[in-house]
Amino acid sequence: MSQWVLxxxxxKIKTGIKTTRYPARPDRAPGVTPxxxxxxxxxxxxxxEGDAERIANRCPTGALxxxxxxxxxxLRRCIHCFRCAREGSESMPWxxxxxxxxxVSPTAKLGHAFASSVHIRVVDAGDCGACLHEVxxxxxPYYNLHRLGFFFTPxxxxxxxxxxxxxxxDQMREAxxxxxxxxxxxxxxxxxxxxxxxxxxxxxSFACSEGIRSIVPVDIEVPGNPPPPLAILHAxxxxxxxxxxxxxxxxxxxxxxxxxxx
Amino acid sequence: xxxxxxxxxxxxxWSTRVRIRDDARGLQREIExxxxxxxxxxxxxxQTIGYAFAGLIVEEAGEWRLRYxxxxxxxxxxxxxxVAHAPHAQTRFSSITEVIxxxxxxxxxxxxLFGLVFEGHPRLGDFVLHDDAWQEGLAPMRKNFDGxxxxxxxxxxxxxxxxxxxxxxxxxxxxxGPVYSAVTESAHFLLETVGEDVIRALPRFFYKYRAVExxxxxxxxxxxxxxxxxxxxxxxxxxxxxxxxxLETIGGIEVPPRxxxxxxxxxxxxxxRHHVGAIAELxxxxxxxxxxxxxxILEEELLRLSGAxxxxxxxxxxxxxxxxxxxxxxxxxxAAAVRARDIVKRLDRLERRLVxxxxxxxxxxxxxxxxxxxxRAFGLVGPIxxxxxxxxxxxxxxxxxxxxxxxxxVPREAEGDGYARLRVLFAEARQxxxxxxxALDRLATGPVRSADAAPIAGAALGWTEAxxxxxxxWVRVDEQGRILRYRIIPPSFVNWHAFHLAAEAFxxxxxxxxxxxxxxxVSENDR
Ligand code: SF4
Numbered sequence: 001m002s003q004w005v006l007x008x009x010x011x012k013i014k015t016g017i018k019t020t021r022y023p024a025r026p027d028r029a030p031g032v033t034p035x036x037x038x039x040x041x042x043x044x045x046x047x048x049e050g051d052a053e054r055i056a057n058r059c060p061t062g063a064l065x066x067x068x069x070x071x072x073x074x075l076r077r078c079i080h081c082f083r084c085a086r087e088g089s090e091s092m093p094w095x096x097x098x099x100x101x102x103x104v105s106p107t108a109k110l111g112h113a114f115a116s117s118v119h120i121r122v123v124d125a126g127d128c129g130a131c132l133h134e135v136x137x138x139x140x141p142y143y144n145l146h147r148l149g150f151f152f153t154p155x156x157x158x159x160x161x162x163x164x165x166x167x168x169x170d171q172m173r174e175a176x177x178x179x180x181x182x183x184x185x186x187x188x189x190x191x192x193x194x195x196x197x198x199x200x201x202x203x204x205s206f207a208c209s210e211g212i213r214s215i216v217p218v219d220i221e222v223p224g225n226p227p228p229p230l231a232i233l234h235a236x237x238x239x240x241x242x243x244x245x246x247x248x249x250x251x252x253x254x255x256x257x258x259x260x261x262x
Numbered sequence: 263x264x265x266x267x268x269x270x271x272x273x274x275x276w277s278t279r280v281r282i283r284d285d286a287r288g289l290q291r292e293i294e295x296x297x298x299x300x301x302x303x304x305x306x307x308x309q310t311i312g313y314a315f316a317g318l319i320v321e322e323a324g325e326w327r328l329r330y331x332x333x334x335x336x337x338x339x340x341x342x343x344x345v346a347h348a349p350h351a352q353t354r355f356s357s358i359t360e361v362i363x364x365x366x367x368x369x370x371x372x373x374x375l376f377g378l379v380f381e382g383h384p385r386l387g388d389f390v391l392h393d394d395a396w397q398e399g400l401a402p403m404r405k406n407f408d409g410x411x412x413x414x415x416x417x418x419x420x421x422x423x424x425x426x427x428x429x430x431x432x433x434x435x436x437x438x439g440p441v442y443s444a445v446t447e448s449a450h451f452l453l454e455t456v457g458e459d460v461i462r463a464l465p466r467f468f469y470k471y472r473a474v475e476x477x478x479x480x481x482x483x484x485x486x487x488x489x490x491x492x493x494x495x496x497x498x499x500x501x502x503x504x505x506x507x508x509l510e511t512i513g514g515i516e517v518p519p520r521x522x523x524x525x526x527x528x529x530x531x532x533x534x535r536h537h538v539g540a541i542a543e544l545x546x547x548x549x550x551x552x553x554x555x556x557x558x559i560l561e562e563e564l565l566r567l568s569g570a571x572x573x574x575x576x577x578x579x580x581x582x583x584x585x586x587x588x589x590x591x592x593x594x595x596x597a598a599a600v601r602a603r604d605i606v607k608r609l610d611r612l613e614r615r616l617v618x619x620x621x622x623x624x625x626x627x628x629x630x631x632x633x634x635x636x637x638r639a640f641g642l643v644g645p646i647x648x649x650x651x652x653x654x655x656x657x658x659x660x661x662x663x664x665x666x667x668x669x670x671x672v673p674r675e676a677e678g679d680g681y682a683r684l685r686v687l688f689a690e691a692r693q694x695x696x697x698x699x700x701a702l703d704r705l706a707t708g709p710v711r712s713a714d715a716a717p718i719a720g721a722a723l724g725w726t727e728a729x730x731x732x733x734x735x736w737v738r739v740d741e742q743g744r745i746l747r748y749r750i751i752p753p754s755f756v757n758w759h760a761f762h763l764a765a766e767a768f769x770x771x772x773x774x775x776x777x778x779x780x781x782x783x784v785s786e787n788d789r
Contacts, residue, residue, distance in 0.1 A: 003615055003618065003619070004550070004551075004552040004553065004615070004619070005552070007552065007556070007611075007615060008552040008555070008556075011556065018559060029566060030566060030569070030570035031565065031566030031567060031568065031569030031570035031571075031575060032566060032569070033569070034569060034573060034574045034575060034578075035573075060485045060488060079488065079578075080574055080578055080579060081488060081578070081579045082573060082574075082579040082587065082588075083579075083587075086579075086587050086588050087587075122444065122445045123441055123448070124441075124446070124447050124448045124470070125448070125470075126448075126469075126470040126471075126472055126785075126788075127447075127470075127495070127785065128492040128493065128494060128495035128498075128785050129447065129494050129495040129496045129783055129784075129785045129786070130492075130495025130496060130498070130576050130578075131495070132445060132446075132447060133495070133496060133539070133576075134575075135445055136445045137558075137561075137562060137565070139445075139558075140555075140558040140559065140561070140562050141555050141558065141559055142558075142559065142562045152444040152445055153444065154442065154443055154444050156441075166470065167472065169469065169470055169471055169472055170395065170412075170471075171392055171395055171468060171469045171470075171471055172440065172448055172469050172470065174395070175440050175441050175448065175469070179441055200492070201488045201489055201492055202472040202473075202474070202477065202489075202492075203472075204410070204411070205409050205410060205411075205472075205473055205476070205477050206402060206407075206408075206409050206410070206411060206412050206473065206476075207402070207409075207471050207472055207473035207476075208472045208473065225578065226495065226576070228569075228575065
């Protein structure tokens, strides 16, 4: 067994601490996030009428909305297909951030009692495996969620946060509701990923809902397909009042910034 | 693609009652027959010709078309399809499960989703559609069922109880799931026991049923690709590629050489990342903390490498019919290969330490055994089959894309236990690196995508050796390029079928470890 202690120590000395500095400092390592499209203005000065529509029509999930010379993005629907970024001459600008989690209920924040130890029950409501995997990566030394006082728990009775991935399949409906009811109050629900927010490419259908909102009340939404670990971490920080929620207002601010640049 | 001529003829007694149609490109031979001939013909293909069963594809097109697909497991050669035609009013067919055990779940699925009955099948009902959630006879895959909204009527059976098999005195069943452990996919296992050992392990799946095959119908072919990628997000590229290859066969679309090479590079990068992740989970199941962390670090590095190289950590949005959606600069591909080589070196070191850790090996050796005979009977695929001495690898036996020109080995172990499966994962990771480096050497200049062509109506099968094993995607499109039928046969659907063999007769505490040595996807199975 001692070989493991040694090899663990050796690795630490050789490569240093790998754990992200986030949230103290932003993490800009390459590959930590797939990014998301940013709303953009489309001016008829250098592009003809209907250009905004043409860009918006490329989106397979209806995440892009063309109106009044600009293209808005509904992040809850974006599935990172990159069609709006890669195809055609006009493309959407892309941002490499990950602080995407938005509080959607007035009581999204848990009280101060939860600042140092928060237990999370994760429920898979039909995800493709990617969201769940990114959630799991949080336990990886690169993210080490324990350092921030977050713990996964197998028992709903000890859980403060219900973290749900997947679009909400019909056959998980009952298990999902039961898990929530078994949790003590106060409790919060975080919906992780485009499928959990909007049904993604799957829902709505006879077998699957248009996001888990129709099954359980949602407090915080994390867009992304899948959202990277840092985005999920951001959601947990928002839930405990340690980070600012992203919201539609900040989206508009970003739009202003893009407009100033162009 | 396969081109060897088919040196086989249908047995004398059937020759007047079947119609044989060979594809001009030598890809496939269709043997059309009446439903009564299916069973003898299928057993002839398996026993005399020695082909393996790939799956059952049911189509409803005014009549029923039941297509039984078979592939050669030796030299690359044409596929054989036994296609039974029957009038739409006929809903009873004879089961072939008795002669081909691998057909078991295919028939149960077709019963649930199409409302067909397979006479002689030992066990039908409560499979995809759970009896405590849906009424009998819903048949959602039928064309007249509108899949876009919930059915108007729901009549679940409130008295439904899981089937128990063990009836010895003192026997009890321990239900696990669908929500269990800390971070796991939703599935249910009923473990029956009379004491220490699991006597029967009855899995119940499809909690994650998203009806992908149904919702694909009517969608544009390029939009259904998004579904293909998301039946298992951890092996998205392999599934996207299998789907894209089906469309390429239908449309006669050529893939530019640069794209073919990059496809190999990306598919092997995905396999490497997947296997490292599977190794991490396996270490975690045995509570080996340092090893888990070390493997998890390597996995995250591969995810970041993938993200930085392609824009997406899980390689979404890259595969497309006719090539790739974007080019990757040579220098970045080379840098990725160098980093992957460093990661594999560290992976080798991890393996050397693991094989010296007797407490770890004790948990894996002679645990969760699947014998070679069982692997063959269940038609197992992928690393699990290869750990039980069945070395089926579609990259070698039915090469697709550029694989024909590459040099690699198909690792194989004989014991069929958890340790054999672990060794196969390590060995395959090394082979993937080898293939990535060969791909790097072959990078030609040129486009990565062929020009868009007008849609052509037709049907074809696309396949890849996904990280978990053979992935078959059968696609039929109309002349507008819309999906008429999309049938997905993923490796986890095939391999979960045999999971109980590994879990039975072992102690309770081995169950999570056996689960991890299988490392299968529930999402892909439930699709
Ligand atoms: S990336 Fe795809 S899903 Fe997201 S907005 Fe662009 S086109 Fe729509």
